[in-house]
Amino acid sequence: MAGLRMSVVVSATAFLLGLLFTHWIADSLTLWKSPDAQSDARLWTAASYYSILSRMSPTLAYIYLLVAVAGGATLLWSLGDLRAGNLMFDGGSVLLYSSAVVMYLYSVLPNLLTNFKSLPLPFPNQGAPMASTLAAESNKAAALTTLPPFPQSLRGPTLELASSHLICSVALTGVVLLQAGRWWAEQQDDDDEEDEEDAEPLDKQEPKEESKKIS
Template identity: 60%
Template sequence: MPAPVAYFYMAIVTLGGATLFWSFSDGRAGNLMFDGGSAFLYGTTVVVYLYSVLPNFFANFTSLPLPFTSPTPELPANSHPPSFPPFPQSLRAPTLDLASSHLICSVALTGVLALQAGRWWAEQADIDEDDEDEMLGGEETEDAKLRTRESSPAFVDADKKQK
């Protein structure tokens, strides 16, 4: 690929990683769980790409004569068009390795998307609960009371013992 396209690609990867690590700054446990898993999968993708895809690509696919056509003399008007020669046997294994590495990268990046969608869904559930509490006029629901420290059985028992 031309150098400007490679630099653009590297900038997109760097921006994606920086955005993912920037979301850690929130510090909430839910974010740490979802973003930690996403960072692991994103890092796995970068490592697979750097240590498997790029070396394979540069070793086997940079000096290929493309397309793989064989020169044919002028054909009569009613003949079949020239066919492509068979795929080179020496490139079968490197092509399968390249495809396998790209499959690993795509599955890992799909996992990043799934984790970020799960994070969004979990945050929406929290927002919906907060909105529900506000709609009740500030009164706490029984579920909200159970979630607070003051209404926990251990806290109530400690208050009774002090009195």
């Protein structure tokens, strides 16, 4: 049963990690970049991705929620055994998992729904002439300069989203590592128990052999 619960936790966590990793195509444009490197073109690209993300189907959101609840409930169930290994590994996993969930619920989602869901797509000054200009390779640089200035009010939320995604990813990666550590510790315990069981018959046979020699 412990192995099944561990598999559910790792599978759910890996699924959520995969979702966060898909956001890297937008997060990488703003993370660890100097203000000079954060051009309007990069910020508009990231903002457009977040705007599309905020408009995703409710069915997908329910699936993600179901997976997150399944992983969290299984972790709490495993922690309820109150075994020494569970308290250490599952306790740390619950802390990291809950911090990622709280960060997503109270930082990522409000940011997406408040600042990006109403963002118009396509952006201003990006009509048919703009599209035809982008299609021409020689005029790409000139086309990018026609983008409207990125609003200062949206710069902070865009940078915060990338940072929040990174924090959630690091926390969930910690959950996977802790579960791997728990599996390794349990394997070591099982090996030690098997060694002790194999050694017991030899210890019991020694007194019998000594008694035969004395007789």
